[in-house]
Amino acid sequence: MSAGGYMHRPNRPLMVYAIGYLAFLYMPILLLPLFSFNDAIYIAFPLKAFTTQWYQQMFANDAMHAALMNSVQVGVSASVLATILGIFGAKAVTRFRIKGVKPVLGVVMLPLVIPPIIMGVALLILLSQMGIPLSLITVTVGHVLICVPFSIVTLMASFEGFDKSMEEAAADLGDNAWWIFWRVTFPMVFPGILASLLLCFTISFDEFIMAFFLAGTDPTLPIFIYGQLRFPQKLPGVLALGTCIVAVTFTVVFLAQWLRGRGPTAPKTEGN
Amino acid sequence: MVDATSLSEPELTESRPRGGRLATLFRRSESLRGYALLSPTLAVMALAMCAPTAMMVALSFWVQSGFDITMTFTLDNYAKVFTNPIFEALFLRTLMISGTCALATVLISYPMAYYVAFHVHRRKLAWVIMMTLPFWTSYLLRVFSWKVVLGYNGAINSGLMSLGLISEPLEFLLYSPEAVIITLAHAWAAFAILPIYVSLEKIDRSLLEAAADLGDGAVARFLRITLPLSMPGVIAALLLIFIPTFGDFVTPALVGGPDGMMLANIVQKMFGKLNDWPLGSALAISMMIIVSIMCGGLIWVTRQIKERAI
CATH class of the missing domain: 1.10.3720.10 (MetI-like)
Incomplete structure (x- = not known):
């Protein structure tokens, strides 16, 4: 870039600040794995001894297994549905010059700026007035709502630099149109679609507030965890479970970002 | 899904003469085709945002009596x-x-x-x-x-x-x-x-x-x-x-x-x-x-x- 020489000078205080900031971001989260291997029921220093008993306990917990399966089921359905809706949205916006599309797109992006508790409560009211029982399906509907904006933004980045002349x-x-999408468009934007699926799955998998209002008797994993937090003796198990979730999430998000960076027109951020 | 594929077809088969005035209008207007492709997403999102909100607004003017909700207007x-x-x-x-x-x-x-x-x-x-x-x-x-x-x-x-x-x-x-x-x-x-x-x-x-x-x-x-x-x-x-x-x-x-x-x-x-x-x-x-x-x-x-x- 054309930055002046003065900007290339390393700024030491700012660098120290940046490292401190990253420490602030990561320190609390990294305490989870630290204490999850600690052989004590109380989460406190000094550390006692190394143990894997909390992990064994957690893996043997049937309620946790059920909740995990529920979350996976909701996450897969929600991410597939949201990504399909996202493909239509992103394709329409990037392929055509549409008059007055901005306010219309605003409606689709609304879930980003409405507190989730309000959406959760409003959906709960509608469902109960219509006499629809709460279930994993209602949770999925709620999650599709919050995932669509993220899916559109992710896919737009991948559709934007897409070469129209190919189609x-x-x-x-x-x-024909369907064949073109399948043979030409889809392979080219596949990394974007995969990234959208992964991000939507992560969002749904971690989402608590909507699920709290919309889940019936089948809890998702965050609801299960929230229930466990009330009992001090269950906390080490939550630490072990939390460590696994953090590890998986970090891997998935890393993969999603990497895939997005491999799209057909990904900006080369490296080294400029 | 069916809707979007069939809708984008006229554009792709332009050489073939086709349908009445509506189809022509549709083929000419880029915005219209854009909205057609956007419509499934827009419909789902608009419905899923508006219906619950409307219901919540209505409910806020009603009264809770025991386990039932009485539908009489009140502030x-x-x-x-x-x-x-x-x-x-x-x-x-x-x-x-x-x-x-x-x-x-x-x-x-x-x-x-x-x-x-x-x-x-x-x-x-x-x-x-x-x-x-x-x-x-x-x-x-x-x-x-x-x-x-x-x-x-x-x-x-x-x-x-x-x-x-x-x-x-x-x-x-x-x-x-x-x-x-x-x-x-x-x-x-x-x-x-x-x-x-x-x-x-x-x-x-x-x-x-x-x-x-x-x-x-x-x-x-x-x-x-x-x-x-x-x-x-x-x-x-x-x-x-x-x-x-x-x-x-x-x-x-x-x-x-x-x-x-x-x-x-x-x-x-x-x-x-x-x-x-x-x-x-x-x-x-x-x-x-x-x-x-x-x-x-x-x-x-x-x-x-x-x-x-x-």
Whole structure:
């Protein structure tokens, strides 16, 4: 870049601040794995001894297994549905110049700026007035709502630099619209779609507030964890479970970012 | 799905003569085709946002009697919301907590975003991912981890005690409005970092060079160029943090204690133990209105300042 020389000078105080900031971000989260291997019921220093008993206890917990399966089921359905809706939205916005699309798109993006408790409560009211019982399906509906904006934003980045002429070439060669999408568009934006699926799954998997209002008798994993937090003797188990969740989430998000960076037109951020 | 495929077909088979006037109009208008492709997403989202909101508004004018809801129009719920001193205190405290949290998060995140935007030249993406990674882990776990840090037997207290610096745990750490603010600031940090970083990254570096050539020092350059040009990111960050924290009930419930309870906690109770859905709806709608007024006000003020400056 064309930055002046003075900007290349390393700024030591600012660097120290940045490292401190990262420590602030990561320290509390990294305490989870630290204490999860500690052989004591109370979460406190000094550390006693190394143990894996909390992990064994957690893996043997049937209620946890059920909650985990529920969360996976909701996460997979919600991410697939949200990504399909996201494909339509992102494709329409990037492929056509649409008059007055901004306020319309605003409606789709609304869940980003409405406190989730309000959406959760409002959906709960509607469902109960319509006599629909709460279940994992109602949780999925709520999660699709909050995932769609994230899906659209992720996919737009991947559709934006997409070369229109590829599709036009396929059309000239006589392919129909569905075939074009499947053979030309889909492979090119596949990393974006995968990234959207992964991010939506992560959001749904971690989401608590909507699920709290919309889940019936089947809890999702965050609801299960919230229930455990009331009992001090269950806390080490929560630490072990939390450690596993953090490890998996970090891996998935890393994968999603990496995939997004491999899209057809990903900006080369490296080294500029 | 069927709908979108068949709709985009006319465009792709233009050589074939086809259908009546509508089809021609459709083929000519790019906007129309765009809306057609957008329609499934738009329909689902609009329906899923509007129907529940409408129902909630209706409910807020009805009455709860026992386990049933009587559908007679009344303003009682709103009267309760605006006259009950408990609700008033809760509104003020919630405004104070989420306002302070938004401001504090932006203040501590600005230097970080500035550092990555201006002083990191290699592996920028890695830095951005590193700053936002914690945001993707479970919200519940992040809040819980602060309970581990601040608790009576928590990391800070037990750490300081085993070092011999204090003889008794510091009780003020957990269960206070301050604990809520710290936890929320940590939980929403990514929402401050990203918009500020993006707006800083967009700044044309040649403006800074020009200012330097014309004799502005580092402080003057920052105050006259960098700060004003990064204001959109700062405002976006303030809004993105203020809005969700205003409606949070998990953090106050876990680390707030009785003095750290916020509005959303009472809303949640109205739909749970207290079982007064109409009053809960009225509270939720009042919350929504207050959030909108605050956000609209912030945007209006910044626009006024901007116009004055020009």
